[in-house]
Amino acid sequence: MIIRRYLVKETLKTQGAILFILLLIFFSQKLIRILSNAIDGSIPRDLIMPLLVLGVSNMADLILPLSLFLGVLVTFGRLYADSEMVAMHACGVKKSLTYQVVLFLCILTCLLTTLNSLWFGPWSSIKQDQLLANAKINPSLAGLLAGQFQQTPDGNSMIYIGNVNDNNLENVFIAQINPKTNQRPSIIIANKGKTGHDNEGNQIITLEDANRYEGTAQLKDFRISNFHNYLGIIKPKALDMNEDTDKIDVQQLGLQALADMDTPKANAEFYWRLTLIISVPLMAFLVIPLSVSNPRQGRLAQVFPALLLYLVYFLSASSIKANSGKGRLDPDFWFYALNVGYFLLALILNYWDSLFMRKLRLKYAAS
Secondary structure (H helix, E strand, O other): OHHHHHHHHHHHHHHHHHHHHHHHHHHHHHHHHHHHHHHHOOOOHHHHHHHHHHOHHHHHHHHHHHHHHHHHHHHHHHHHHOOHHHHHHHOOOOOHHHHHHHHHHHHHHHHHHHHHHHHHHHHHHHHHHHHHHHHHHOOOHHHOOOOOEEEOOOOOEEEEEEEEEOOEEEEEEEEEOOOOOOOOOEEEEEEEEEEEEOOOOOEEEEEEEEEEEEEEOOOOEEEEEEEEEEEEEEOOOOOOOOOOHHHOOHHHOOHHHHHHOOOHHHHHHHHHHHHHHHHHHHHHHHHHHHOOOOHHHOOOOOHHHHHHHHHHHHHHHHHHHHHHHOOOOOHHHHHHHHHHHHHHHHHHHHOOOOHHHHHHHHHHHHO
């Protein structure tokens, strides 16, 4: 049907534009946080883009339901304000058509939300932790910052770089603080150097025209050596995957694993993910009557009450999750109380202008 395709097309266009704007806002905020950490040296520069891409999952949790909610609200509100909906109903188009359009969009959005909540979200959380943990125990030599003292992964040496340009280093200072057995403390100074990797994945630092000063002040025995090329190899450490259940991040578990784990945090995360999935059809069903507006009221007259209901819903769900994770609330009860309450509210709003409700209101007014 032409009208059905028209409504789907207009709503999808609006939803896509809103989704793009919301993603851009949240993406910019996360980019600022990651860049500030990279400037401080907390994370290597080569992890900026991977962390940004993996962070899309956390943004999509709330953006996907909100994009459909605002898409239906804005599109239908505009159609009512321009009297297009009135013209469609006058030509015999049933109101059930709008529910069919919203149901189709709910299926698409709910599918993306389910994939993100049940698969991509836990996977991205695991990958982020692995990248950050690996960068912490195996900091990349390519990510060395100029003008800062930094410790090597093995903790035995301290490195200072005067200037860093890609893989090229200038004014290098290396102090071996904790030498291995039968070795004495040493200091290496070089004007130039470069970093790289070998076939086994080891990090390599090559210094040109380096001077090595070896010895201790107590023994008064020093050795001074000059090298045309000084090669240092840093072997990576393996990640220690901790299986302690008390330290397991519930955001990295699947839905079945959360259901099997009887802990407050697991139960709160389980019902939070269900809420994210249920919120898509629930809020879309709720916003249909809220999008109805009088042309004299202007466009988007119902935006404020609709957004207020949306904020109350998700703020309540977030509060239930936080307090349930600390064992203060029963997530089982409050999950059903919140969603059933909003479902009854949506039923009342959708049937408020029905023939039965009109007769009931007239009967109540007459009495």
